[in-house]
Amino acid sequence: MFEYAPAPESASIVDIKPSYGLFIDGQFVDGSGAFKTINPATEEPLAEVALADAGDVDKAVAAARKAFKKWSKLPGKERGKYLFRIARILQERSRELAVLESIDNGKPIKESRDVDLPLVAAHFFYYAGWADKLGYAGFGPDPKPIGVAGQVIPWNFPLLMLAWKIAPALACGNTVVLKPAETTPLTALLFAEICQQADLPPGVVNIVTGAGETGSALVNHPGVDKVAFTGSTEVGRMIARSVAGTNKKVTLELGGKAANIIFEDAPIDQAVEGIVNGIFFNQGHVCCAGSRLLVQESVAEEVLDSLKRRMATLRVGDPLDKNTDIGAINSAEQLSRIRALAEIGESEADRWSPPCELPAKGFWFAPTVFTGVTQAHRIAQEEIFGPVLSVLTFRTPAEAVEKANNTPYGLSAGVWTEKGSRILKIADKLRAGVVWANTFNKFDPTSPFGGYKESGYGREGGRHGLEAYLNV
Amino acid sequence: MTALLTSPTNATLRAFLHGLPGVDAVGLEQRAASLGTRSIKTTSKAYALDLALRMVDLTTLEGADTPGKVRSLCAKALRPDPSDPECPPVAAVCVYPSMVPVAAEALKGSKVHLASVATAFPSGQAPLQVKLDDTRAAVQAGADEIDMVISRGAFLAGDYLHVYEEIAAVREACGDAHLKVILETGELATYDNIRRASWLAMMAGAHFIKTSTGKVSPAATLPTTLLMLEAVRDYLDQTGTKIGVKPAGGIRTSKDAIKYLVTVNEIAGPGWLDPDWFRFGASTLLNDLLMQRAKLRTGHYSGPDYMTVD
Known part of the structure; x- marks a missing residue:
């Protein structure tokens, strides 16, 4: 047998401090309390992180407001220079950031190294390029920034979501107060150090750490002109409610229950890869994950057999091992949610996982597939946000479209067929913000991303992503 | 498929081959690239190096080949690393038909196989009768493996039936010798064609499907080999017959060879991790494997002058 020996990426490249403060006005300052962030793969505490209360948030917003006066007047070319500088430092320190991301989040180093970090740098490079060309973006000759952006991001792609939020905001001349998720604050705090390293003027980027209350204080702060949120639909609804009646502009990027549609004329081997990448990438902690597989009945058996064979080769374990395909679930809370929904699934449909040994400590969930699922089942309706795939079948293209759209969400979808005309026809009928054809979970800073229906509103990325941060 | 094979026509072959699922080039290449990032260290590296070494078809296919050159190649095949008695021999020596008698003599009594290219290698542009005579001559002279080329033009x-019948005829001419069918993937241009050619060769009686002659660029690539490994995996599922795979040409480093072994392991499965089912057609690869082997054993690199040139 060809057993792969452990190939761990060294954790010594990153220096995790015992405690971290809040990043306000260019300085690290104490908060009003502290909480621990842990390594989800081992449950060991990593560091103490300052907790920001309403008063701390107030200071951060005040710092951002003060910095806005100068930053927004800076020529775009000069703002661009800062962003290019940040992008280059991100690249230079990418290994350090990738290791820290894997330690704090639980995602495999293969992904943080080859997906997250390259995309993070690419986002800064991309929006750095826009900073002096805003007059050509189609929003008038001299579009103005909005002001102070309050940004709340999730734990699934901590640094990438930070990049999606901060890069366009700064390029357009806004200043920001960002709150990372309470389970994954460390890379955002390392990013704060990078802002210092890049000599970014104090107050342009502020980072406040904490849980829901901190986020709520930020979103509801009267000094915030723009709210950007990525996370659950439930919290998104609360935010929409709380900003209603104010002048705040809002973009929300929320949940999803994407259909990945496999037609009988699909390139089957690559489609199976796409299914695996669609649902098991980042442990399925992906809002646009292809969590509902819709496969044409005539090839269902063949596709499922191939999928199961492929799943048996997935390597679950130490996120820092370079050969790990599936890492740890980010938190105990998320794990229990996945377990609860999987149990409901088991009462509704057939459950299957490949034989795989899970580590004793930490939060783990084996890649799982449910077959014989119907639209009426909860696992076909609710977002699980874990490595759990629901398989449904269809007979005709019309039925595929009907089932794909039969969800309150509308973030993404996938179409697999070798027939070009079918791709265009089906994509046109899918109510989803992103439709991937013969691929899945591909991201690019030049491409707008966002949802239909309960998956949120507004777009991030691309030229469209500028609109959210300009007074248009 | 059995009905198809009792009396194949060009129309039935075409219908079958064009009914195979298509190959998405971007997806295939991404899968190969991601397998290429597997990190194979320490014990698993030692295992992979030894396995790769045992899978080498040590090859010389030059117009300038002489009996002396072939004899020294055979000596190297038998004892790749004279300083290490633990070092296993390679799988086979691969030569032109005219050199088979020399090699047969040199390899006599060993377990190293003797492969000969045949059928007007590398172009295959000769009448069928010439190709069959070429094959029979090599087998009679002592080759127990024949590496044939398909008629890429046909x-x-x-003209799938033409290719099918040619392979079947060569297989018959091989007698007990094993038949490797070279698809020359670099000339087939598309992945869809490579998948079809793989199936055509397997259905016509190949024991092995082989990527390239080494005379055409690109020769073996990881995506191409991955695709052929999918073909043999699916063929076993559907027919119960197991076929081997041989990438040839362009694999020069241990690092590359290990990527291929990872791909074999994760695509076709551990059942193919054996010189009976997977081979490397290579010459310079062997010395790099020996150097990496010595590095693992001694902890330091010795340098190319410590490896025999042939």
């Missing part, structure tokens, strides 16, 4: 023209 394949590209859609």
Whole structure:
């Protein structure tokens, strides 16, 4: 047998401090309390992180407001220079950031190294390029920034979501107060150090750490002109409610229950890869994950057999091992949610996982597939946000479209067929913000991303992503 | 498929081959690239190096080949690393038909196989009778493996029956010798064609499907080999017959060879991790494997002058 020996990426490249403060006005300052962030793969505490209360948030917003006066007047070319500088430092320190991301989040180093970090740098490079060309973006000759952006991001792609939020905001001349998720604050705090390293003027980027209350204080702060949120639909609804009646502009990027549609004329081997990448990438902690597989009945058996064979080769374990395909679930809370929904699934449909040994400590969930699922089942309706795939079948293209759209969400979808005309026809009928054809979970800073229906509103990325941060 | 094979026509072959699922080039290449990032260290590296070494078809296919050159190649095949008695021999020596008698003599009594290219290698542009005579001569002279080339022109023209019948005829001419069918993937141009050619060769009686002659660029690539490994995996599922795979040409480093072994392991499965089912057609690869092997054993690199040139 060809057993792969452990190939761990060294954790010594990153220096995790015992405690971290809040990043306000260019300085690290104490908060009003502290909480621990842990390594989800081992449950060991990593560091103490300052907790920001309403008063701390107030200071951060005040710092951002003060910095806005100068930053927004800076020529775009000069703002661009800062962003290019940040992008280059991100690249230079990418290994350090990738290791820290894997330690704090639980995602495999293969992904943080080859997906997250390259995309993070690419986002800064991309929006750095826009900073002096805003007059050509189609929003008038001299579009103005909005002001102070309050940004709340999730734990699934901590640094990438930070990049999606901060890069366009700064390029357009806004200043920001960002709150990372309470389970994954460390890379955002390392990013704060990078802002210092890049000599970014104090107050342009502020980072406040904490849980829901901190986020709520930020979103509801009267000094915030723009709210950007990525996370659950439930919290998104609360935010929409709380900003209603104010002048705040809002973009929300929320949940999803994407259909990945496999037609009988699909390139089957690559489609199976796409299914695996669609649902098991980042442990399925992906809002646009292809969590509902819709496969044409005539090839269902063949596709499922191939999928199961492929799943048996997935390597679950130490996120820092370079050969790990599936890492740890980010938190105990998320794990229990996945377990609860999987149990409901088991009462509704057939459950299957490949034989795989899970580590004793930490939060783990084996890649799982449910077959014989119907639209009426909860696992076909609710977002699980874990490595759990629901398989449904269809007979005709019309039925595929009907089932794909039969969800309150509308973030993404996938179409697999070798027939070009079918791709265009089906994509046109899918109510989803992103439709991937013969691929899945591909991201690019030049491409707008966002949802239909309960998956949120507004777009991030691309030229469209500028609109959210300009007074248009 | 059995009905198809009792009396195949060009129309039935075409219908079958064009009914195979398509190959998405971007997806295939991404899968190969991601397998290429597997990190194989320490014990698993030692295992992979030894396995790769045992899978080498040590090859010389030059117009300038002489009996002396072939004899020294055979000596190297038998004892790749004279300083290490633990070092296993390679799988086979691969030569032109005219050199088979020399090699047969040199390898006599060993377990190293003797492969000969045949059928007007590398172009295959000769009448069928010439190809069959070429094959029979090599087998009679002592080759127990024949590496034939398909008629790429006929394949590209859609004359699948011609290619099928040629392979079947060569297989018959091989007698007990094993038949490796070279698809020359670099000339087939598309992944869809490579998948079809793989199936055509397997259905016509190949024991092995082989990527390239080494005379055409690109020769073996990881995506191409991955695709052929999928073909043999699916063929076993559907027919119960197991076929081997041999990438040839362009694999020069241990690092590359290990990527291929990872791909074999994760695509076709551990059942193919054996010189009976997977081979490397290579010459310079062997010395790099020996150097990496010595590095693992001694902890330091010795340098190319410590490896025999042939």
